[in-house]
Amino acid sequence: MTQTLKSKKGVTLVELLAVIVILGIIAAIAVPAIGGLIDRQRENAADQSYNGVIAAAELYATENALGSSDTFTLADVIAAEFLDANPFDAGAAADILFTVGAAQTVTISYTGAIDPFAFEIDGVGVPLP
Secondary structure, three states, rough: OOOOOOOOOOOHHHHHHHHHHHHHHHHHHHHHHHHHHHHHHHHHHHHHHHHHHHHHHHHHHOOOOOOOOEEEEEEHHHHHOOOOOOOOOOHHHHHHEEEEEEOEEEEEEEEOOOOOOOEEOOOEEEEEE
């Protein structure tokens, strides 16, 4: 009597382990890349926030007809509603000074014990370059 072998369907343990190893390798490559992307996005958001502060300060200087060497604080800019809030992570808005230069350009300076390049983006402090 001859028996016919039925074809077996399914996956072997070796095949399953091979797939798991391949997925592990892909995850090991992808996770750090995604983490770096998130950090770059936070830095870009902080850069945009910083540029927004400078633009608001320049607009404040123009609207108030401030001349060369005039100074004002971030608190002044916020009070005049050119900014909604202080985007800096820490420190009082009065510690952040602006000086009007030639052609209404504004330079920023800091007093007090604040981190001058720390902005808060989505509750996370982000250092600027």
